[in-house]
Amino acid sequence: MSTLEKNINSATHMDAVTLHVGDLENMSSYYAAILDMDPIEEKSRGREVHRVLGRNGVPLMRLIATPDLPGVDPRQAGLYHTAFLFETPASLAATVYRAAQDTRSSFVGSSDHLVSEAFYFTDPEGNGIELYFDRPRDAWTYTGNDVDMATIYLDPNAYLQKHMDQNILNSTSIQPATIGHVHLQVGDLNQASNFYIDRIGFERTTSIPGALFTSAGGYHHHVAMNTWHSGGAGPRAATLGLAEVSILVPERNDLDLLVARLGDWEHSDNGTSIIMKDPWGTPVTVSLPGVTTEELLER
Numbered sequence: 001m002s003t004l005e006k007n008i009n010s011a012t013h014m015d016a017v018t019l020h021v022g023d024l025e026n027m028s029s030y031y032a033a034i035l036d037m038d039p040i041e042e043k044s045r046g047r048e049v050h051r052v053l054g055r056n057g058v059p060l061m062r063l064i065a066t067p068d069l070p071g072v073d074p075r076q077a078g079l080y081h082t083a084f085l086f087e088t089p090a091s092l093a094a095t096v097y098r099a100a101q102d103t104r105s106s107f108v109g110s111s112d113h114l115v116s117e118a119f120y121f122t123d124p125e126g127n128g129i130e131l132y133f134d135r136p137r138d139a140w141t142y143t144g145n146d147v148d149m150a151t152i153y154l155d156p157n158a159y160l161q162k163h164m165d166q167n168i169l170n171s172t173s174i175q176p177a178t179i180g181h182v183h184l185q186v187g188d189l190n191q192a193s194n195f196y197i198d199r200i201g202f203e204r205t206t207s208i209p210g211a212l213f214t215s216a217g218g219y220h221h222h223v224a225m226n227t228w229h230s231g232g233a234g235p236r237a238a239t240l241g242l243a244e245v246s247i248l249v250p251e252r253n254d255l256d257l258l259v260a261r262l263g264d265w266e267h268s269d270n271g272t273s274i275i276m277k278d279p280w281g282t283p284v285t286v287s288l289p290g291v292t293t294e295e296l297l298e299r
Contacts, residue, residue, distance in 0.1 A: 006261070008201030008247075009254045010217030014179040015246035015287065016052070016059045016296060017082045021125055022240050024049055024065035026104070030124055031061060034099040035084065036173035043297040052293045055177050060084070062296050064243055072126035072241040077186050077233045077280035079242035080226060081120065081128030085180030092117070092133040093163035094172050096156065099131065110159070112152040115140050115220040119156060125240055132180065140220070146206040147220050149213070181215075182245050183224040184282070187233035191279045192225040199261050200247070200284070222247075235281045244283040244299065251288070258286055275299075 021027040031037045031053055037060055042051035049065040061082075072078065086092040096119045099105050108120035108128070118132035141148045168175060186192040189212050196202050202214035202223060211226035223245070249255065255274050259267070267276035273287040273295075285299065 005257050006201060007203055008216045008258070009249050009251070011250045012216035012222065012254075013248055014182060014222055015248045015285075015291060016054075016062055017079075017179055017182060017242075017246065018062040018064060018244035018296075018299075019079075019125075019127060020066040020069055020240045020243045021063045022066070022069065022071070023125070024051060024063055026124055027063055028053060030102065030104050031063075033102050034105065034121075035060070035095060035177065036098075037061065038173075041293040041297060050297045052296050054293075055173060058178075059291070059293055059296060060177065060179060062244070062299075066240070069238055069240050071239065073237075073239055074126070074185075074229050075233065076239070077230050077236050078184070078239070078282065079127055080183040080185045080224075081130045082179065083118075083130035083132055083181045083183065085178050086131065086133050087176050088168075089117070089133050089159075089163040090165040090168045091172065091175040091177075092119070092131060093160050094165065094169040094175070095131050095177075097160055097164065097169065098172065099129070100156075107156075110154040110156045112150070112154045113220075114148050114150050114152075117154055117159070119154075119159075127241055128183070130183070134180070134220075137218075147213075149206055149208070149220065181219075181222050181224065183221075183226070184242075184245070184278075185230040185233070186225045186227060186278075187230055187280060189225060189227060195265075195278050196223055196225065199258075199263075199265055200286070201258065201261055233280065235279075242282060244285060245278075246291075247284070247286045248289055248291070249286055255286065255288070 037053040104124040106122040110119045121129045213221035215222045
């Protein structure tokens with residue numbers, strides 16, 4: 001297999017994140033309030049209700065109302081945060097303001113990461129959220145092959161004062177927003193590397209103590225993994241929180257190359273998506289573009 005074939009397509013990006021939730025209406029209204037996401041479609045499956053939320057008609061999240069599951073355990077493998085990417089500092093500032101105004105949010109902190117400016121919250125059921133804006137790639141710096149990233153204090157009040165735009169605050173729903181990356185809690189970084197780099201095909205971009213960052217096409221990261229709270233964690237028990245990580249690749253050939261990299265790793269292939277589980281039991285789906293809400297609801 002050539003070097004190119006070992007790496008996932010450089011045009012790969014993240015797709016809608018799926019969460020198991022205990023209170024579907026509260027979680028839906030929360031994400032509607034802070035991110036201007038609207039319900040697009042929903043479907044009942046047994047005791048579960050699957051609801052797709054999106055912005056400008058683009059699916060960003062699927063919430064699965066799952067009765068009787070225990071809450072998120074921060075010591076187990078699962079979601080560290082879902083990161084929503086904005087195109088301008090003004091759009092980011094408006095969303096941060098909305099999130100801060102919602103009493104159901106817990107503000108965790110804010111950082112200048114050199115490659116990006118980021119604000120962190122926790123949703124009503126304990127799922128991490130990052131809201132961020134990328135600096136231009138030509139402003140990124142590198143040490144060897146590693147992109148330079150740091151955690152420098154970013155004053156949230158000063159940022160809002162500098163970038164807040166009332167017109168954007170009144171029209172956040174029409175501002176572009178995407179899933180920029182997903183940060184996971186894992187039990188072991190070597191196992192995580194074996195799956196997300198060797199099998200899925202992401203490339204290492206940098207690492208810090210207890211964390212590994214990977215991406216396609218030289219981005220600072222599409223999937224990050226850490227063991228800060230979850231070192232040694234085994235397969236996940238059924239809980240609220242992360243239910244699926246979704247990735248989009250451009251062509252069917254990319255799925256064929258993924259199957260080759262997976263080898264004997266258990267997976268299924270329906271022609272437009274490859275579905276597998278990572279070493280901790282988190283479902284990971286790699287799909288072609290054009291995933292419909294109907295397809296999301298059927299997973």
